[in-house]
Amino acid sequence: MSDYWSPQGRHPSSAVLHRPAPTGAVSYPGGPFLRSQLRQGSSLVPAPHALHLQSTLDTLTSLWAQDQITVEKSPNYFVDPVVPERVYKLNTSMKLLLILRDPVRRTISDYLQIMDNRIKRRKVVIPFETLVLNQETLEINQSYSAVKRSVYVRHLARWMQFFPLQQIHIVDGENLVLQPWQEMAKVEDFLGLEHQITEDKFTYKPEHGFYCYTLGEREQCLAESKGRKHPVIDSFVLKKLKDFFRNFNEKLFMRIGRRFDWN
Numbered sequence: 001m002s003d004y005w006s007p008q009g010r011h012p013s014s015a016v017l018h019r020p021a022p023t024g025a026v027s028y029p030g031g032p033f034l035r036s037q038l039r040q041g042s043s044l045v046p047a048p049h050a051l052h053l054q055s056t057l058d059t060l061t062s063l064w065a066q067d068q069i070t071v072e073k074s075p076n077y078f079v080d081p082v083v084p085e086r087v088y089k090l091n092t093s094m095k096l097l098l099i100l101r102d103p104v105r106r107t108i109s110d111y112l113q114i115m116d117n118r119i120k121r122r123k124v125v126i127p128f129e130t131l132v133l134n135q136e137t138l139e140i141n142q143s144y145s146a147v148k149r150s151v152y153v154r155h156l157a158r159w160m161q162f163f164p165l166q167q168i169h170i171v172d173g174e175n176l177v178l179q180p181w182q183e184m185a186k187v188e189d190f191l192g193l194e195h196q197i198t199e200d201k202f203t204y205k206p207e208h209g210f211y212c213y214t215l216g217e218r219e220q221c222l223a224e225s226k227g228r229k230h231p232v233i234d235s236f237v238l239k240k241l242k243d244f245f246r247n248f249n250e251k252l253f254m255r256i257g258r259r260f261d262w263n
Contacts, residue, residue: 069191079149081158088162095191096163101173102262103150103249104241107132108230110146129237140244150245153252160255170256180211 077083078098087094111128118125134141141147149155159168169190176183184197202211205221212221242263253259 069193078159079155084159084162094163094167096159096168097171097187097190098156098168099171099173099176100152100260101176102260103152103245104238104262105230107146107150107241108233110149112230114146128231129234133237133240138240140240147244151248153248153255156252156255165256170258172260174260177210180213 077087087096108128111131115125131144132141132147133139156168169187171183171187179199181197181199181202185195187193188195188197197213201214203214203219204211208221210222212219214220246263249260249262
């Protein structure tokens with residue numbers, strides 16, 4: 001359940017962690033950063049690449065030969081309707097990491113990701129307002145993929161059909177940007193890991209708007225493609241988005257027993 005960790009990064013995101021005897025995790029925005037930090041721990045082994053449980057479980061299962069926690073993540077785990085049951089069949093005690101941030105920002109970031117790909121392929125760029133609004137009713141276009149992916153409570157409900165909330169740790173995507181060491185300490189606690197990812201190892205990069213992590217003499221930062229600058233969105237459209245997501249957000253807060261300041 002994970003995408004990008006940056007001030008403008010997409011959230012949510014997905015990652016999977018497990019032991020052979022077993023422990024696991026799934027996340028949804030901030031995934032690349034979260035995975036890179038977790039792999040610094042001596043008891044963690046990263047999967048070689050995003051394995052995408054939607055298509056195969058064989059590679060992930062083969063990683064259980066090691067008596068360590070294995071970390072795996074993908075942007076699509078959280079929203080793909082077939083994945084929760086597949087993960088459950090793979091390992092019922094899997095621990096899941098879910099990174100969430102303001103769904104309005106996430107919708108815009110998702111749009112930017114798609115449009116960036118269109119630009120690279122020299123395709124026509126469609127204005128955000130045209131996609132996110134029904135042009136006849138001027139209401140939110142609920143069939144637009146970026147909007148559907150940002151209705152978190154619907155996707156979480158599918159996961160909670162198989163996994164109790166005690167096996168799901170929700171990372172505050174906003175705070176992961178502002179104070180990443182705080183969120184990583186909570187993740188370490190959730191996974192039963194020694195605290196190794198501390199504040200003194202982070203350095204803020206104002207030119208990028210996010211922190212880099214230092215391990216020994218090596219500094220690890222997100223790729224230049226992360227943290228895309230958001231365009232100016234029409235205030236009418238922003239209000240429509242906030243109004244649309246408000247009820248869904250409240251349902252999410254009730255389900256998880258926790259609130260985020262997304263208004």
